[in-house]
Amino acid sequence: xxxxxxxxxxxxxxxxxxxxxxxxxxxxxxxxxxxxxxxxxxxxxxxxxxxxxxxxxxxxx
Amino acid sequence: xxxxxxxxxxxxxxxxxxxxxxxxxxxxxxxxxxxxxxxxxxxxxxxxxxxxxxxxxxxxxxxxxxxxxxxxxxxxxxxxxxxxxxxxxxxxxxxxxxxxxxxxxxxxxxxxxxxxxxxxxxxxxxxxxxxxxxxxxxxxxxxxxxxxxxxxxxxxxxxxxxxxxxxxxxxxxxxxxxxxxxxxxxxxxxxxxxxxxxxxxxxxxxxxxxxxxxxxxxxxxxxxxxxxxxxxxxxxxxxxxxxxxxxxxxxxxxxxxxxxxxxxxxxxxxxxxxxxxxxxxxxxxxxxxxxxxxxxxxxxxxxxxxxxxxxxxxxxxxxxxxxxxxxxxxxxxxxxxxxxxxxxxxxxxxxxxxxxxxxxxxxxxxxxxxxxxxxxxxxxxxxxxxxxxxxxxxxx
Numbered sequence: 283x284x285x286x287x288x289x290x291x292x293x294x295x296x297x298x299x300x301x302x303x304x305x306x307x308x309x310x311x312x313x314x315x316x317x318x319x320x321x322x323x324x325x326x327x328x329x330x331x332x333x334x335x336x337x338x339x340x341x342x343x
Numbered sequence: 344x345x346x347x348x349x350x351x352x353x354x355x356x357x358x359x360x361x362x363x364x365x366x367x368x369x370x371x372x373x374x375x376x377x378x379x380x381x382x383x384x385x386x387x388x389x390x391x392x393x394x395x396x397x398x399x400x401x402x403x404x405x406x407x408x409x410x411x412x413x414x415x416x417x418x419x420x421x422x423x424x425x426x427x428x429x430x431x432x433x434x435x436x437x438x439x440x441x442x443x444x445x446x447x448x449x450x451x452x453x454x455x456x457x458x459x460x461x462x463x464x465x466x467x468x469x470x471x472x473x474x475x476x477x478x479x480x481x482x483x484x485x486x487x488x489x490x491x492x493x494x495x496x497x498x499x500x501x502x503x504x505x506x507x508x509x510x511x512x513x514x515x516x517x518x519x520x521x522x523x524x525x526x527x528x529x530x531x532x533x534x535x536x537x538x539x540x541x542x543x544x545x546x547x548x549x550x551x552x553x554x555x556x557x558x559x560x561x562x563x564x565x566x567x568x569x570x571x572x573x574x575x576x577x578x579x580x581x582x583x584x585x586x587x588x589x590x591x592x593x594x595x596x597x598x599x600x601x602x603x604x605x606x607x608x609x610x611x612x613x614x615x616x617x618x619x620x621x622x623x624x625x626x627x628x629x630x631x632x633x634x635x636x637x638x639x640x641x642x643x644x645x646x647x648x649x650x651x652x653x654x655x656x657x658x659x660x661x662x663x664x665x666x667x668x669x670x671x672x673x674x675x676x677x678x679x680x681x682x683x684x685x686x687x688x689x690x691x692x693x694x695x696x697x698x699x700x701x702x703x704x705x706x707x708x709x710x711x712x713x714x715x716x717x718x719x720x721x722x723x724x725x726x727x728x729x730x731x732x733x734x735x736x737x738x739x
Contacts, residue, residue: 288690288693288694291685291686291689291690292686292687292690293686294682294685294686295682295683295685295686295687296686298678298679298682298683298686299679299682299683300398302398302400302481302675302679303397303398303399303400304398308675311675312674312675312678315675315678315679315682316678318682318686319678319681319682319685322682322685322686323685326685326689330640330642333505333640333641333642334518334640334641335508335509335514335518335641337516337517337518
């Protein structure tokens with residue numbers, strides 16, 4: 283999941299940058315740019331969840 | 344820089360005070376040396392070393408100044424002033440991750456990581472965000488470094504906090520965070536006042552570079568800086584009073600700094616009323632951001648650097664598009680800047696530090712952490728007279 287998160291971060295960025303390069307209408311550019319940030323946010327959540335240490339349960343003895 | 348260093352030292356425990364002060368000094372020193380030697384040439388103000396052509400546009404992705412800042416002419420032009428401002432900027436940026444790894448990040452690793460930050464990450468983003476970089480050409484504005492200094496530094500702090508893990512005892516085996524209060528509220532609060540002085544210089548210098556012949560712009564930048572800091576502190580004070588029943592000194596101090604961070608992008612561009620709103624929003628939200636980072640993300644950030652600098656910086660970028668005059672910093676351009684911070688700076692910073700961690704271990708050994716970073720790494724504490732001797736408590 284951490285790897286997926288780290289793939290999603292640049293993927294979202296590429297979407298945002300590509301929108302500026304390829305699209306010409308401002309609303310479309312803004313929508314794609316926000317979509318890119320949303321994808322980055324999903325990637326960030328994946329990475330953050332993988333860094334949460336698993337709770338240790340006390341042994342039965 | 345002095346203010347942030349004091350703030351960070353005050354928010355950590357007394358057994359690591361000398362260590363965090365020395366780490367900060369080392370981080371600034373290495374960052375400045377590496378930046379002048381290599382980084383400034385990549386940042387390449389006014390130069391276009393690598394220009395890509397795609398989508399009918401020119402993408403200026405890297406500068407090509409000469410190494411050791413030899414492209415700066417000390418002939419009365421504005422070049423040396425730019426270099427001076429960038430030297431202070433990179434020093435400030437390198438200080439922020441030190442707070443994220445406080446009390447468990449070794450000094451050798453601090454130096455190595457600061458070199459990466461100042462030599463690669465900071466100058467590349469700085470070049471993109473500059474007026475002749477590809478982000479800047481799209482209308483992205485960041486007058487005082489909310490993105491290039493605070494955002495990059497805050498993301499660096501997050502990467503370091505992830506790399507080194509939490510301090511021993513910060514989280515119970517069940518994953519519940521425990522309070523580890525800072526040791527010196529005087530350092531924390533005095534550090535805030537010192538930080539204001541530094542920020543005034545930074546934001547006014549940035550305003551002077553935008554329009555050297557407009558003293559009103561300098562005054563506006565200074566006024567907005569003070570207003571945003573005050574609004575951030577009051578919002579955090581009220582927020583902690585409502586949430587915890589009593590105002591919290593350290594969170595209020597962080598609210599003050601968050602206000603300074605958030606106004607960095609827009610100090611010369613917004614009206615004082617907007618600065619008040621920008622500071623209030625970030626000061627109030629920062630109280631919750633610190634909780635989310637600790638309780639939900641389980642990240643141990645002793646001085647709140649991630650919430651203050653990364654969150655505050657990102658809010659500051661968007662705030663310029665919301666409260667600005669509509670000419671400077673469009674919403675699209677500012678969003679693209681935020682996307683670049685999260686989608687480029689974060690993975691690159693994490694990857695480089697992950698790699699560096701293999702060669703220079705970042706985290707101190709468990710026994711060293713128990714002993715305290717001062718004694719373990721430096722051999723002497725910041726407060727030698729505070730040592731508790733067993734004979735002081737012997738039965739007489």
